[in-house]
Amino acid sequence: MSLLEAERIKLFTTRSPWWCGLLAIALPVGLTALIATQAGGPGSAEFDASATQLLTGLGRSVVMVMAALSITSEYRFGTIRATFQAVPNRTSALLAKTAVTAVPAALIGAVVGFGSWAVFRLIHPDPALALDSAADWRAVAGQPLVFAITAVLSLGVGILIRQTAGAVAVLLVYSLLVEGLVGLIPKIGDDIQHWMPFFAADRFIGVQADAPGLQELPLGPWGYLAYFAAIAVAVLAAGILSAGRRDA
């Protein structure tokens, strides 16, 4: 418990997590509001609750930066050495940091998920947006899970790379570009894409579930969530293992 307390103090005594948190909420919710004002003109397609979640990825990207920063800034400023001095068991210290990063990420995810849905419905009241199926609930209430797992994955990458610029570049370029571009590879592109971690996260949320290319997938929504979580845990484990072996 003392380790969680120490990490909690660390997280909340600098300003950047607060700004990241604010941005992670304001960006997707604000832009969703803008979309809602333009939604549902004549001839537009039918939509459901998952349509309100299209821009949550923006918040997820900010959470990635926040989670990676929480560890890379410790390497940058040398406080990681003070941490390991106080807590020589590096696995415990890093697991405490993981918990303290994942919980706020989940909270942000909850606000983003329900906030986007609520603001959409407020601006564009439509009975189709009601949360009346398991898929609808998953799309909105599933965000905390996806955000928390994203934070764990990003923290793992941060521990492995140690440099803020490197870790943030890898995470953003990978999640925003690489996964999408992989699909352009002829023949095998789609098969590879079906096993990409953020693709998996989106399938759990059910974003664009009606799209033609997304009908025959190897896993169901919960299977994809488990797969996404497994990758995050593997990356974190690799990070913790490397931190234990390398000189701090």
Next chain:
Amino acid sequence: MIEATGLTKHYGRTVAVDNLSFTVGEGRVTGFLGPNGAGKSTTMRMILGLDSPTSGDVRIDGQHYRDLHQPLRTVGALLDAKWVHPNRSARAHLRWLAAATKLPRSRIDQVLDLVGLGAVANKNAGGFSLGMSQRLGIAAALLGDPRVLLFDEPVNGLDPEGILWIRKFMHQLADEGRTVFVSSHLLSEMAQTAQDLVVIGRGKLIYQGTVDEFIANATESTVLVRSPTLEKLGEHLLAAGAGISDDGDALRVSGMDSAAIGELAATRQIVLHELSPQVGSLEQAFIHLTGDTVEYRTEEPALGTTEEGPTA
């Protein structure tokens, strides 16, 4: 007490610390001396379990650092005063350290007052001067009231007042029975701060013992004499078995103390203009001992503090 046995650290093909064995005793200030790049910081990081030795080990009161329960209660260290998040206040920095070690929050104000940072405790550490950062680092080291204290180059870049403060502080800590291990590449500083010395060069142990012995062993005492009849004096000195060498318009006499030279001059009725004993400096002793081990040297190393760049 700190005991290192056969401590060795390789970085790739570079040998930073080479089979280093030494002990640091309680109730004394022990200086850890060596030119820049000699491996002092690496050794300190290994003591704290931050770097793992390639071979050998180092124990604190018989235990490895990793096995200490709440180690800040046993060992306090200031390795780098800038190891603080610049946007976190001094108090918040100490708060998380205290939380990790389950120390009461009242202890935070105690150590802040002890180092004189009480008034700026809520200011961000990034705005601190080097002297203030050093004080914050010392406050962090003292937080758990540890028996063993490590300081890496604590007076680097400090003003004279700060240096004096740190020096007094170390003595006070040692007088309380603590183990105090302070590194420096400044010999004059160590002569005034430390009672014992561990001297290393290129990662190897060169000397371990008291400061006084170190100076006595490694330096030769000479006497500088000046006289209007220097040649005559020189002859008599040689006849009396002393060694002489020219030093400008004076003679440097070895193997004879100033009293004997004065008496000799009086019996020979030679006028003396100067008779001054030259105590060997720590710098001379240092160069004498580490002359072969300075990693990067100028053509004629005039000082033992040949720069090598930052000690990582």
